[in-house]
Every structure is written in structure tokens, then in C-alpha cells.
Amino acid sequence: DGGITQSPKYLFRKEGQNVTLSCEQNLNHDAMYWYRQDPGQGLRLIYYSQIVNDFQKGDIAEGYSVSREKKESFPLTVTSAQKNPTAFYLCASRRAGEVSNQPQHFGDGTRLSIL
Amino acid sequence: AQSVTQLDSQVPVFEEAPVELRCNYSSSVSVYLFWYVQYPNQGLQLLLKYLSGSTLVKGINGFEAEFNKSQTSFHLRKPSVHISDTAEYFCAVIPMDSNYQLIWGAGTKLIIKP
Numbered sequence: 105d106g107g108i109t110q111s112p113k114y115l116f117r118k119e120g121q122n123v124t125l126s127c128e129q130n131l132n133h134d135a136m137y138w139y140r141q142d143p144g145q146g147l148r149l150i151y152y153s154q155i156v157n158d159f160q161k162g163d164i165a166e167g168y169s170v171s172r173e174k175k176e177s178f179p180l181t182v183t184s185a186q187k188n189p190t191a192f193y194l195c196a197s198r199r200a201g202e203v204s205n206q207p208q209h210f211g212d213g214t215r216l217s218i219l
Numbered sequence: 220a221q222s223v224t225q226l227d228s229q230v231p232v233f234e235e236a237p238v239e240l241r242c243n244y245s246s247s248v249s250v251y252l253f254w255y256v257q258y259p260n261q262g263l264q265l266l267l268k269y270l271s272g273s274t275l276v277k278g279i280n281g282f283e284a285e286f287n288k289s290q291t292s293f294h295l296r297k298p299s300v301h302i303s304d305t306a307e308y309f310c311a312v313i314p315m316d317s318n319y320q321l322i323w324g325a326g327t328k329l330i331i332k333p
Contacts, residue, residue, distance in 0.1 A: 108262075144228065146309065146325035147263075194262055205251040205270050205313060208321060210262035 106131045110195050110211035118219050125180045125214045127195035135200035136178035141192040154200055190218050221246045221314050225324035233332045240295040240327045242310035250312040252293040257307045305331045
């Protein structure tokens with residue numbers, strides 16, 4: 105079955121370390137997204153990518169970086185510049201282009217904690 | 220600016236009782252509307268969507284929602300809830316402008332009391 109795989113499910117980081125969260129999809133979707141979820145705050149967009157080798161900042165991009173070298177993959181790096189990285193991170197994808205009303209499909213998330 | 224407001228952060232309801240989760244939006248252009256459900260420690264799953272046509276849409280797990288353009292609302296309803304409906308529910312819209320990005324509500328936690 106097609107879907108979105110996020111790994112690992114739980115991740116621990118020491119202060120000052122960069123860490124990369126993986127997101128892979130086999131849905132042949134063009135667009136991919138990273139969200140951060142904190143208790144009681146809903147979803148906040150970190151970065152998104154509409155096509156390979158292109159991505160845009162979302163509402164809270166500071167302290168994060170991404171790459172989109174392959175259609176299937178959209179890894180997120182949480183850098184040491186992100187002062188409060190403890191959160192639940194969700195990756196999503198959707199068809200894009202001419203089909204503008206398609207919903208997003210989500211992975212099961214990665215919970216990042218600071219040691 | 221476009222926004223989505225979910226009026227209740229938590230909704231407690233007894234098992235087998237009906238429930239309504241409220242969602243209002245603000246947009247200068249027409250929108251597509253969505254409801255998602257998130258079970259604990261999981262990603263979001265699409266419950267239902269309104270793209271066009273009949274304003275009453277039915278989704279999975281017995282949920283339905285009605286689009287009211289004049290009131291800019293898209294409330295989610297279920298006639299009889301089950302303990303397994305305990306989750307957080309998110310309303311989202313896609314404005315029909317050049318951006319086509321989802322705008323999310325803050326979520327409503329549905330708490331089912333036995």
C-alpha cells in the first residue's frame with residue numbers, strides 16, 4: 105500500500121546537536137510538507153516543497169533546513185539554532201500542479217525530545 | 220488574512236450522545252474545506268472534504284459536515300459517538316487563490332465520557 109513513512113518514531117537529541125528526520129512517500133505526490141505540532145497549538149508549517157530541487161519556508165522555518173533531491177524524499181534537519189525543538193513533527197504530501205483541491209496525506213510523525 | 224477558527228479546544232460528551240464540533244473560516248476567496256482526525260501519537264487522517272456540490276458531506280466513521288457559505292462554517296457532526304472516537308479533530312481550508320496551501324484550525328479534542 106502507498107503511504108508516507110517517517111522515521112524514527114521517537115528521537116532524542118543532546119543540546120547543540122543537529123538531527124535529521126526522515127520522510128519518504130511512495131504516493132507519487134509532487135508536494136511535500138513539514139509541520140510542527142505543540143500541545144494546544146495545532147499544526148504550524150515549517151517548510152514545503154512543490155517540486156524536486158525547490159522548497160519554500162513556512163511560518164516557522166528558523167532553525168530548520170530541508171532538501172528535496174528526490175521526489176520521494178523530504179528530510180528535515182533540526183539544527184542547533186532551533187532553541188526549542190521538543191515537539192511532534194509531521195510530514196505530509198499531496199498531489200499538486202493543476203489539481204489544487206487535493207487533501208494532504210500524513211505520516212505517523214516523529215516525536216523529538218531534548219536530553 | 221485567511222484564518223480558521225475552531226471554537227472549542229475540548230468537547231466532552233457522553234458515549235452514544237450526539238456531538239457537534241464547530242469550525243468557522245475567514246477568506247476573501249472561495250475555499251475547499253476538510254476535516255481531519257488525529258488519534259494519540261499518530262498522524263492525521265482525512266475524515267471528509269467539501270469541494271463542490273451538495274453542502275452536506277459524509278465521511279468515514281459515521282461523521283458528516285455541512286458547509287454553510289453565508290455563515291462561513293463547516294461544522295462536524297456525529298449522531299452517536301463511541302469511545303473509539305476519542306481523538307483530536309482539525310478543520311482546514313484551501314483558499315482558491317494562487318497559493319493553494321492548507322490553513323489549519325487549532326484543533327478540538329473530543330473527550331468521550333463512559
